[in-house]
Amino acid sequence: MSKIFVDACLGKPTPYTPVWMMRQAGRYLPEYMAVREKAGNFLNLCHDPQKAAEVTIQPLDIVGVDAAILFSDILVIPDEMGMDLEFIKGFGPKFHDPIASQEDLDRLIGGKEAADKLTYVYDTIKILREELDNRGDEKALIGFTGAPWTLATYMIEGQGTKTYNVCKKMMYSNPELLHNILAKVTEVVKYYMENQIKAGVDVVQIFDSWASAIEPSKYDEFSWKYMVEIADYLKSKYPHIPIIMFPKGIPAFLDQVYGNFDVFGVDWGTPMELAKEKLGDKYVLQGNMEPCRLYNKEATTECVESLAQIMKDGRHIFNLGHGILPDVPVENAIHFVNECKRVSKR
Ligand code: CP3
Secondary structure (H helix, E strand, O other), X not given: OOOHHHHHHOOOOOOOOOEOOOOOOXXXXXXXXXXXXXXXXXXXHXXXXXXXXXXXXXXXXXXXXXXXXXXXXXXXXXXXXXXXXXXXXXXXXXXXXXXOOHHHHHHOOOHXXXXXXXXXXXXXXXXXXXXXXXHOOOOEEEEEEEOHHHHHHHHHHOEOOOOOHHHHHHHHHOXXXXXXXXXXXXXXXXXXXXXXXXXXXXXXXXXXXXXXXXXXXXXXXXXXXXXXXXXXXXXXXXXXXXXXXXXXXXXXXXXXXOOOOOEEEOOOOOOHHHHHHHHOOOOEEEOOXXXXXXXXXXHHHHHHHHHHHHOOOOOEEEOEOOOOOOXXXXXXXXXXXXXXXXXXXX
């Protein structure tokens, strides 16, 4: 039997428009907090396949979404390349030795060797594959990666940043080094995604969460082309696996979007009408409710109805326009999912 979410990614007709939420496995769920508590901390949870699988499944049962997204983090990639990731409470991710030179980059493990170190991710996927198949409810499993650019921002800045000044100094003063970093990460990501597919994911999503930090005329050069390279590699070997691209905050780039992938993730700052007009014939569109509408049920319903109207011809997957925030009431997330199904029943 085919899965409704996978069918929707491939542009096939479905009985309703499927829905999931970015960051759906996380802190707004008390059940997630309980498992994280048992694991000790967030990274331990990522490293524990049984527990990571458990929190991956939670939103399927509690919120009713149509797809599970693997529980992990984009930053496990540079961690396994040798960058020693730490999550500091109240601060976020931290790499203590950011990359500032070619020598720093050369010290990192690359290619298949780095990708093959992420065994706990593949073990989590294998547990999930078996569990989802046994459930028989045809819910899909989404694997993911960060885009090379988004990963590079953390590898160069050493942490989250508001200004991206260290990356951008490199972009304009030493673009060759930045390209070398992006190329090395791209190689690891290709094998990482391939390993996730072999372990059993149905669909993959590439998160370019910090796309908007790049000026539009430079976006292709420093991010999109690397994402397309990853998609080309995966499509050449696994043409049946849908690929979702999510570049956040680049409406000015919509006219230039190209590449062999299936679904374009629309962020909440881009009007869905505009995305449909520019890309709707070529790609299935995913998104794009402003995540803070989840604080209010009427605001949620209003947006879901409007999205359903705009996307009434199909080729759509409901989602938020970025991740759900930790203080959203669970019942509001359930309301969002129920409303998406109500308005799109065919
Ligand atoms: O979507 C899901 O439910 C799957 C799991 C997932 C996490 N991170 C779990 C997580 C996914 C897909 C990610 C991706 C991720 N990680 C991105 C891209 C997606 C996006 O939101 O744009 C980015 C930029 C990161 C890096 C990252 N991870 C940061 C900056 C932080 C700290 C900030 C924060 O939100 O706390 C994390 C931590 C993180 N990743 C948490 C979770 C559930 C919170 C950790 C905790 O439990 O305290």
